[in-house]
Amino acid sequence: MSEIVPGWELTVGLEVHCELQTKTKLFCSCANTFGSVANTNICPVCLGLPGSLPVLNEQAVEYAMRIGLALNCHVEPSIFHRKNYFYPDMPKDYQVSQYDEPINRDGSIELPSGTTVGIERAHLEEDTGKTSHMGGGGRIHDADYSLVDYNRAGVPLVEIVSRPEITSPEDARAYLNELRSILVATGASDGRMEEGSLRVDANVSVRRVGTTELGTRCEVKNMNSLRSLGRAIEYEAARQVELLEAGGRVVQETRHWNESTGSTSSLRSKEEAFDYRYFPEPDLVTIAPSSSWIEQVRGALPPMPGDRRRELTAAMAKSNPDLDASSYQDQIVTVVDLALDGLVVGAIAHGADGRLALARGANEAAARPDEARALSVEAFVELLGLETSGKISATQSKAVLTEMLDGHGAPSEIIKKLGYEGVDADALGVIVDAVIAANPNEWLRFVEGDERVAQFLLGQVMRETKGQANGKLVAEAFGVRKSR
């Protein structure tokens, strides 16, 4: 366990809310889309009008099962509860959520570092609407009035609750990043934190090294990126340590992360916390997926990021057995996160050099992952082959790849267009021989070891080939003739 401040240990549990990209909402047939005109995707059910009743969306259940199975959970018969509290953007003034009988239980995530974090549960629930406070400072207390958009009300969410087993801000970030990759891989979520389709809360506590009992935790909300998650945990842990070292105590409460000040502040204490008065939702029935449905969903899951990293690592080891795996682990994580591993593994399988394929994947391709995923393996292999064989230089190869990402065609066409065609070996040999014949004195000096004339001879070849020749190949050609 890492010590964030000497003598202290950190414990973090993360609660991640993930919007499912189902066609319709959780309990009605309204479209589940982001960015529509306010209050256009609504109906009596998601508005909670008197007399309306919920009907469960089967696709949402399947997506929840995909997530659970991808997180190594058990899928179990489950029920919904009502979580009761008043809030204007919650149409029924209760949220339909799963409580003590969730659909997915007891799973785990293996981080790229090899650390395993337990998953307590991953349950289904409905999202709330969205309130905008108008006038004043845009905060609730000084607003002139508030507007509510119910388009999001009833959008299906899966809440993934980790066990309190994360022990550093880095692991928290790695966990969230890995979870996001898994969610995207299942097809259940687009994983976009910036649009709010992935939202994270952190339960943070500290304890003195050597103690076994967990410290009092605070729940930190409002982190909008991986980076702010790490910063918020660091700040909150330091705050708690400082408080405890000064003889104070941590109060269990909910705290708000402020990105611009880089600090957390109290939202509400445990005493002010709502009593949600959970009870089983009488308008819905038990969800009991058959074992054949569960197995069908499990069987249809694509390989998860962990499996794909292992596959890529194995391909690398085979392609470049002399390389130390730790030297390219970060590149593997990047490539898999961006779902570029199919391209890279495919290229290696077709004979491309592993180190080169991975480097191009983790850099140039990773800069534009959407376009890179659309590349054909054949085109990528062709490009890498041209670079390996020296037909084009590394700089040229990167430029060609950029053009390929722009959709400007196959590598050969781009090379022709950019004038990187080079000169084939036979033609180059003729030109090299001609240059030697035309410059006998210089050639003699070169053979005697005068390196300065090497540049001159190369320049002559380049002039003859209008710069198309590959410098490395020209040097090789001179070398071969020198040793004859």
Add this chain to the structure above:
Amino acid sequence: MSDTTRMTATAIAAAVRGGELSAREVASSALNLIAQHEGELHCFNVVTSEVALAQADAVDEKIARGEDPGPLAGVPIALKDNLCTRGVATTCSSKILEGWLPPYDATVVTRLIEAGAVSVGKSNLDEFAMGSSTENSAFGASKNPWDTSRVPGGSSGGSAAAVAAGFVPIALGSDTGGSIRQPAAFCGTVGMKPTYGLVSRYGLIAFASSLDQIGPFSTTVTDAALLLEAICGHDDRDSTSLRDTPTSFVGPLAEGIAGLRVGVITDFLSDADPLIVTAVRDAAGALASAGATVDEVAIPELMSGLAAYYLIAPAEASSNLSRYDGVRYGLRVDGPDVAKMNAETRAAGFGPEVKRRIMLGTYVLSAGYYDAYYAQAQRVRTMVANAFNRAYERFDVLLGPTTPSVAFQFGAKIDDPLAMYLSDLYTIPSNLAGHPAISVPFTLGEAGMPVGVQVFAPALGEQAMFRVAKAVEDAQQAGCRGPVELSAGASR
């Protein structure tokens, strides 16, 4: 124009379908009677004359075109004012919903329109169906047409009174703890609560979701069966709606009751009014004469039902009624912030009984009390259902009183909630178990007021239940059922 207000729904539908009566004639006849007597009875929160005439004309046009106008062609009906009707005010007799116009019809309303029924108005109820007398209506109580100094019962008192007055031959109510059967007994009408899930709840404004069922009022058992046929059956919009349920209830009535085993619930005879106990015993005797095997059965667990009900129903109600917060529809009383606006709106919009049940329900679900109250009540609920089901191993149906007394005077119980709650002692167990039950007028009791006898059946046992109810009806005392004579002075 002929007066059709004393005809049964079965007779009206037959005459309209056969071209002997027009739906417009029938609707006008009903609207005329309502116009004359609604002032003294207050059965309705709104009388929808225009809707009724338009629906009647649509039926007549269908007939003119040679199309099937449906099994309830031209039959006037009253709809309890907790059933959503598109564009027609639906209030639950609460100020908090006053003026709200639902943008959709309840599934039962859609099915009634398809069946050719003609909706004449939204009938009064205890606010949000919480009560046994309609005295909790925010818009004034309905009167019992037998004696306007007495309550019609509740919560579906407006529907019961409208049928008893002859305003309509049939009506819909909702029954959470007896809200159809108790007013039916008080008003001398038939009133039936179906198996939970037999009738869609979509568009029924919830009181206690796990207990609520919509059901028919009528003057005869046959009409109740006919109305149930029109509204029952699976609905994709209600997740608790059952699939593959029986659809025919009128036809099996002809089978009689020979060989059916009837158990008289003795626990329900110890505290009831002596004339009511006599009525139940007489009805049992009549069933035996008609060929049933009759025996007594003690089911003491049923007596625990009331206590469990008054924990479960308020718990669900406290949550169901949260949405009336002034944000989206209905009443809004402004306040300095949202929480104050919510509180002010609810303080002004809900009546005292609704507030009492919200408080009670909020309390029993609170952290630290859930297990002692709500969870315990659910165990009692299971116990009640199991006890019923054990009895149904020996009996096809059970028999008992509907209420402990006949309709009481206005004001008699309104200040004593516990006394009021006891009116539902014999009806609540069926709601807890999700079983069907029906109240049939059998005789006249104290003060010449009607007495209902209740027939209970296991889940989806409606057919046997109706057959036995018909046999009770066949033995009923003349003059014990509506419609009553409404003369110049309806009060007697």
